[in-house]
Structures are given as structure tokens and as C-alpha cells.
Amino acid sequence: MDLPPVGLGTMGIDDPGAVETAVDVGYRHLDTAQIYGNEAVVGEGIAASDTPREELTIATKLWVDSLAAGDVAPAAAASLDRLGLGSVDLLYVHRPRGDYDPERTLPALDGLVDDGLVEGVGLSNFEPDQLERAREVLDAPVAAHQVEFHPYFGNRELLADARDHGYPLVAYSPLIGGEAFDDPVLTEIAAAHDTSPAAVAIAWALAHENVVTIPKASSEEHLRANLAARSLELSSAEIERIDDIDRERELYPE
Template identity: 55%
Template sequence: MALDLPGMGLGTSGNTDPETCRETVVEALEMGYRHIDTAQMYDNEDAVGEGIAAADVDRDGVVLATKVHPSNLAYEDAKRTAEESLDRLGVDSVDLLYVHWPMNAYDPEDTLRAMDELHEEGLTRHVGLSNFTPDLLDEARGLLEAPVAAHQVECHPLLPQEELRAYAREHGHPLVAYCPLGRAQLEHPVLEEVADKHGVSTPLVSLLWCLAQDSVVPIPKATGDHVRENWEARDLELDDADLERLDAIDERQRIIDPENAAWNR
């Protein structure tokens, strides 16, 4: 059965305070979010699991995703740490388990064999990939027995990922967009002009652009009032002229640089 992802999820990267993380997950789920994204790297799986358990929602209706750390992608480590993730999350299985980055301990044959076995054993309902190039996606699809249920990458108007969005449409999986708000770091006159036109912030324009794209499922990280602000953005819409102007931006900006990340040192 194909993975049916809600149109927008909650990202939890950087939300490492246990109480804040737990409360944010509860608030988001009770507001209507039904897709929660975490990772071994985020060091918050315990709090995410506690939030899901505490929320007054039907657990069966929540898509829970986590990711195997790049340093844990050797066969035995991937199997062991995936089970440790389930223990921290307090669940018997997750809906979606990603290979977080194809680097460090990533070995296509061994890593993907581990992912297949975790899928066959019922510890994850679906297998996902994150931060892969088209060539690496092709290689992974050739090795995996399980279908690639989702591909997660940074995506926003200044990193629109045209090739990977086209790949997702061609192969029938969603492109899950992290940093869809650009972490409020994106600066461009067109973003500012569209924001002024609609009376919203530039990060919200970036999110609205993601929501307007076929096959793209944004997972903005948020706490506090921004959880509701992002959720209510689903009722807003950019017009064709706005989207054309945003699509015409030729400047590129990447927020996450794995070469300089602390976990890659």
C-alpha cells in the first residue's frame, strides 16, 4: 500500500528541549496535524513519542517518521539503532523510516538491505530516503525490495529542487520539504514584495510556495504561535502571478550544508 502523507507535517529538527518538544507535538496534533517528523540526529525521539502518546487523537491516523543517523548506516548499526528509535518513541513500528543522508557509514547494498529487513519485519511500514541525488535514487530503487515511499530534501523558493520534484512526480512518491520556511533566513526582493502584497511574512510566502507545488509535502519546524500560523497557512493561496515571479528567481541559497554540520565532523 502506498504511503498517504497529509499535505503538511510538523518538523522537529532543533526542538531539543523535552518539555517544549512534547507540548509542541501535543498542540500540533490536537490542532489537526497528522504527520510528525523526527530523527535520531535530532535527539528528541523520546519527547516526540511522549507527545504523540499524550495527544487526544487517534494514533492510527498519525504518520510518524524518523531517520537513521548517517553514522548508523552500517548494516548491524542500522538494524540496532532503528529498534532503539522505536523504544525511544514508545511504538512497535513507525510509518516511515528514512536513510537520513547517503554519507558517512552509508553503503548502498548493506544499508538498504537493513532497511528492507526492517520493513519486512514490520518495524517500519514504509522506507524513505533523504538528501539523495537522482543518480543515488536510481541506485537505491534498484537495490531496495520495498518501494521508495518518500524522498526528503531541503526545498523552498531559493532551492526549488526542480529535478527532484520532477523525479518524485515520475516515480509517484512525495517530495517531503524540510526547511520550507528557509529558517527565516531567505532574503530576496520578490519574497518581500509578495509578502507585502498578501500581508504575511516572507517565511510564510516560502511555505505557501511549497504548498502550491505538486507532490511536495512541507514539514515546517515550529514552536509556540508559529505552529498555528503555519497550519492556518493552508487556507491562504498565492496567485499565478505570485508563483511565476517566485519561480523566476534565479538566486540559490542552501540552508543545510552537510559538509559543515557538527554531526559530520
């Protein structure tokens, strides 16, 4: 799926006005999930904007208790109802656990594509062997794989899989849960570009082939700043410095 470089991650957003503002300032990829409890909020924000629906990529995710074969269609219908939409562009398996069974869950998702309720099937937080099995079972190609990816944590094997199989890796938590603002390497590079450490973290993610990212923001100032980070070009030396940060922190371990 062809996704914009910077989209909006909505976990924790409870104000439809923030979503409306995001769309109005130029966001075209909005990401939510059942477990976030805010699909209705995202739907209200979309409805309040004058931007045509066909210009937007809307993604949501089925939680682990909605992945049994008989639960997929009703759970997806409930998400569409909360979003106030007739279809979504991306429907993810949020995590491959709980009721997830590739031989039963994935054909049910294919059925939603066949019925026109979902344009693309996405996977999230999968390991390489799980991705391979999903490709073997799915009729539809994997539209995207969403994973935690930021200067303190990233899986090179998953990056290679995205490149080799031609789908976008959607990086969530690119700002390291706010820690990007205090990192000395990111801060120093930001000063050299007269920008923010957040912009540097976003630009670092986008410097990787096949990677797009979905930082969360709710104020207009931060929404605009994150979107503007698309145009920040880091040197190879700066990217290497960030790559070499000697710290590993996974914010959302299994």
C-alpha cells in the first residue's frame, strides 16, 4: 500500500478536534485500533473535516480477542460502525496472539477484502517467521507491517523483510515515548539543523527504505512540526550517529 511518509498515530487522543485539525493541516493517513478505545473519536474528527474521504487512508486494528475466525467479521463491522465508515483502507491483526490462528484468522480477513469492507490486510508486531506464514496463507498481499521503530529500538530483519517483499514498514512510537526530546545525540543534531529532536527522530525513521511513520500529536503546533519533518534531510554521518546510540529500549514488549 502506498502510504504517506508521515501519518497520525492516535493512541491516547480523545478529542475529535485534534483529528480534524490533523486532517485539515495535511495528514492523510490516520491510524487507530480497537484497543485504543477511540475509534469513534477518530471517526468524528474525520466527519468534521471537509477533506474528501477518498483522500484519506484510515487504518484500525483487531485486538487479540477478536481474531477467532467467527469473530473477525463482527469485530470489523463494529469498528466500522464506531468510525462511521463503510470501509477502511487498512485492517491490521494487532498482535499475533490470543485468538490468532493464521489458518483461520487470515482467510476471514481475506473475506473482508472480497466483500469490499477492507482494502488491505495489515499485520502488526509480527516476527519474520510469522510474516512468512501469513504470506503463505493470505490471498491478499500484506499491505503493511506496523512495528515499534525508533532510535532506541528497531529490528533490522523486519526492515529487510519489508524491503524484500515490497510493503511499507509503519513505524510507531518514533519519538520514543517523548524521550527523543532529551536524547543528547538527537538534541545536538537538531541544533545543527535549527529544528527539534522530534523532527530528527522522524527524519531518521524516514531515511530507511520502505519506512513510513505515525507519530502522535494533538496540538496544531506539534502536528505541523511532525509533518514538516518530511523535508529534513540528515547526512549519512548523522544517520550513523543515531544508529550507534548505545541504548535499547522497547516501549511495548510482547
